[in-house]
Amino acid sequence: MSKELWQNAAAFAAEKHKYQTRNDGRPYVSHCFRVAMTASIVFGFDDPEIIAGALLHDTIEDCDVDYDEILEEFGRNVANYVAAMTKDMRLEEEIREVAYDKQLADGPWQGRLIKLADVFDNLTDTLPNKRKTFMVKADRILLLTENDEQLQEARQHLRGLMCEMATC
Secondary structure, rough: HHHHHHHHHHHHHHHHOOEOOOOOOOOHHHHHHHHHHHHHHOOOOOOHHHHHHHHHHHHHHHHOOOOOHHHHHHHHHHHHHHHHOOOOOOHHHHHOOOOOOOOHHHHHHHHHHHHHHHHHHHHHHOOHHHHHHHHHHHHHHHHHHHHHHHHHHHHHHHHHHHHOOOOO
């Protein structure tokens, strides 16, 4: 895989999220770019498939995109990473979160890595009044990834951020 893969994923994500904004009014795709940069720069994973998966992590859940489109454009590994990150929004919230945690736990470790980067970015980008909710989500993903040997450094970065935010 080449850098062309993540470059195509960046363009695809920008196109699919083009009319979406974050709660603060910024373009939604900036979150996807930050998640990819966190996986690469902060966590040290520079595999193009991981970066592509990070860029695309919300496209199935939040856009008019399905697994088959990601599979066709970016290959099975990237499609599986994105699928692992995709909540089934048809389910009631309580059931959905349990199913999502199981899906992440059963999926590829790269999906859990991308989730760590997603949580890391959400913590850095959240308003203080919503921080507690994101800290609970961060605790959940730390628990889900505790046995992933390859994710220990990424977990330490997230724990460090959480400690910093809680003024440990």
